[in-house]
Amino acid sequence: MDQIPRTTPDSGPRITLLDGFTVRNGAAARRPAAVELPRAVQRVVAHLCLAERPARTAVSGQLWPDVPEDRAQASLRSALWRLRRSAPELLDPSDGVLRLAAGVRTDVRELHGWAERVCDPRTGTDRVVLPDPALLGDLLPGWYDDWVLLERDRLARLRLHALETAAVRLGAAGRHAEALQAAYLAIRTEPLRESAHRTVVRVHLAEGNVAEALRAHDLFRDLLRDELGVPPTEQMTRLVRGIPRSRRLAS
Incomplete structure (x- = not known):
């Protein structure tokens, strides 16, 4: 099965949210290893993977919606402190900015990149490929926060549309075996x-x-x-x- 070309270096940490949450350190170590994070810290990291430079109040409000704002803010500060101790390379060091560091790779970002290339009519058919199997899982299975459920559905729809588009374009290019694979991947989803x-x-x-x-x-x-x-x-x-x-x- 053809896979998407990598557009980012493999040296940085990698966060996966599809088929479950994992963080692996960068290539500074000869063998990238999983980084264990408490659940509250995982939720902060996952939210940063899915949001575009969110305000702190927005993050605390979504992650701790059932407590007063001051307690939610305190919980966010505690989670960020623990994240900086456990995996400081994940966060942008800029003061006042709440976002992932530039070198951090995420499977959600790779899914977006693949879908954009496939659906862009300017992309040549030689660059229309099937997604990496690692991009086919559900977002954070077992997580039931409202913000996760919304993103899970949105990403599933994005992937489904891109698979159908890939199937049509591959079929038109005479790449019938790949077209059938893409179509059946869409059918498996829906x-x-x-x-x-x-x-x-x-x-x-x-x-x-x-x-x-x-x-x-x-x-x-x-x-x-x-x-x-x-x-x-x-x-x-x-x-x-x-x-x-x-x-x-x-x-």
Whole structure:
């Protein structure tokens, strides 16, 4: 599977939020190791990964919404103090600025970069690639803060749209195997999403695999009927309508 090209050096610390929270130190160590952080500190780091230079009051208010403002601010100061002791390289040292240091890498940022390249019409098809498998996980599974739930849904929608766009562009470029992989990754995320299933049918037809196209159409039709009790749209049925009945029976 093709992977996104790296655009940032591998020397800095790396934070992952997809499929769970981890922090690994930079390449100053020969073997990057996980950095253990208390849960309150993890929440601050995760928030900084997802926000753009947030104000301190906004961070404390979102992380500690059920306590008075002065206590929330005190909790934030305590978490930042512990973060500076445990992993000082993660924070921008500038006074009065609350953000990650410039050399810190995050998987969420890499997901954004991949999606932007894929969806940008100025990106040549030779640079349209499948995402790294590490970018396919859910954001912070097991975390149920409101700000996490909103970001989890937003990132899932971003990735789904980019996967569909990648599938269409790869199919148009004749890279059918990769197009099918991208489409099926989108389907795995949203099994009832017809646009992804239509791409699968189109790619099979472009390859001349009529039986596979019909099978993909019928599987989606049956799934939609069983789950929602509705037929596919005209856009889907039109893709296979012109195929002679004999070809259908042969499949």
